[in-house]
Structures are given as C-alpha cells and as structure tokens.
Amino acid sequence: RGSIFPRGTPTVVMEDGSVVVAYSRSSFPMRDAWLLCMDSSLKKIWEKQVAKPQATAFTPSVSRFSASTLVVTWNGMKNFRLWKYDMDGKKQSEENHHDARGFYVPKPSGGGQLFLQKMKSLR
Numbered sequence: 001r002g003s004i005f006p007r008g009t010p011t012v013v014m015e016d017g018s019v020v021v022a023y024s025r026s027s028f029p030m031r032d033a034w035l036l037c038m039d040s041s042l043k044k045i046w047e048k049q050v051a052k053p054q055a056t057a058f059t060p061s062v063s064r065f066s067a068s069t070l071v072v073t074w075n076g077m078k079n080f081r082l083w084k085y086d087m088d089g090k091k092q093s094e095e096n097h098h099d100a101r102g103f104y105v106p107k108p109s110g111g112g113q114l115f116l117q118k119m120k121s122l123r
Contacts, residue, residue: 012064014087016040022062022072026053033060033074037089046089050074051081063106071112073104080116 012020017040024031033051038044050060050072058075065071065084069092072083080102084092099119106112 010059010061012062012070014064015067018045018087020062020070022050022060024059028057029055031056031059033072035060035062035070035072035085035089037087048085048089048091050083051076061103063104063112065106065112066110071104071106073102075101075103078119082114 010022014020019038019040019042021036021038023034023036025034026032030053032049032053034047034049036044036047051074055077056075060072060074063071063073068087070085070087072085074081078099080097080100082095082097082102082104084094086092097116100116101119102114102116104112104114
C-alpha cells in the first residue's frame with residue numbers, strides 16, 4: 001500500500017541529455033498522471049496528461065523501452081495501466097490490467113519485463 005517505485009523510476013535521462021518525468025499534479029486520494037519532457041537545459045519540450053484523476057495512492061512511473069519509446073506505468077485503485085509514448089509525446093499503445101497491481105522493469109538492451117499480481121476483489 002502507498003507510493004512505491006520498485007525500480008525508482010519517476011525520471012528518465014536520455015542519451016541527448018533530455019529528461020522525462022512522470023508525476024501527479026493532484027493530491028491523494030484523487031491523483032492524476034502526467035509526463036513532462038525537458039531538454040538538457042531543463043526547458044520544457046512537451047507535457048501530456050496520461051490519465052485523469054482517480055482514487056489511488058500511487059504516483060506514475062516512467063522507464064525507457066527503447067531509444068525512442070517510453071513506458072509509463074500506474075497502479076490505480078482497481079487496475080494497473082501501461083502506456084507507450086514516443087519521444088515527441090505521441091501515445092503509441094495502452095494496456096489496462098483490471099484487478100491487478102504491477103511494475104515494469106526495463107532491460108539495459110531495450111524492452112523489459114512486466115510483473116503483475118491479481119488483486120482479490122473487495123466486493
């Protein structure tokens with residue numbers, strides 16, 4: 001329970017020195033998910049809202065999938081969500097795993113592994 005980063009990845013630094021940060025603008029319990037991309041001098045390049053507010057204690061996380069693709073993950077109240085974005089801030093794909101918690105561990109060579117655990121229903 002609570003805000004955790006199994007791999008400590010709310011920030012990614014790219015080869016060109018640009019930085020991508022995953023964060024929430026809103027506070028507990030209704031949190032949202034955002035991505036901010038800055039150049040090497042920390043000037044904003046783009047900013048995207050990844051998900052609207054929902055009840056959760058978790059902060060979104062970002063990892064690198066490849067040189068040109070980011071993986072954004074977020075544990076919501078009743079689901080685990082994963083998005084892939086290109087370096088221009090365009091969404092490439094989205095996954096929604098209902099009644100699950102999870103985290104993504106990137107591999108240095110590219111790609112990574114998703115770990116999911118099904119949650120017991122509270123109904």
